[in-house]
Amino acid sequence: MLGTAVGLLVAVVLVAVAIHVGALLITRARASTAADHAALAAATALAHGDDPVDAARQVTSALGARLVSCACAAAPVRVAVELEVPTPLGRLPDSISAVRATGHAGLVPAPG
Secondary structure (H helix, E strand, C coil): CHHHHHHHHHHHHHHHHHHHHHHHHHHHHHHHHHHHHHHHHHHHHHHCCCCHHHHHHHHHHHCCCEEEEEECCCCCEEEEEEEECCCCCCCCCHHHHEEEEEEEECCCCCCC
């Protein structure tokens, strides 16, 4: 009876870990996408004389992320974003509760 209970507990823990690892991988991809889109928005805004930080912040917010930094004074721009990892396991340590990603972009002038 004890062996069955221990086996069941191990199975539950393994499933919980697998769920968190899956959520972590998905969040990492989402954070990378948000960083790339924010960098492109900032580079485009910079090229058009608009506020690149505001453009990057709007994009990251729309994608559910948070803008951590934006080196947007000149091309190429570099942005860093952070995205919380959703988890059914409750509060996790800060080192694994959020994912950061960076994006870089610059516009190439049109020929002619």
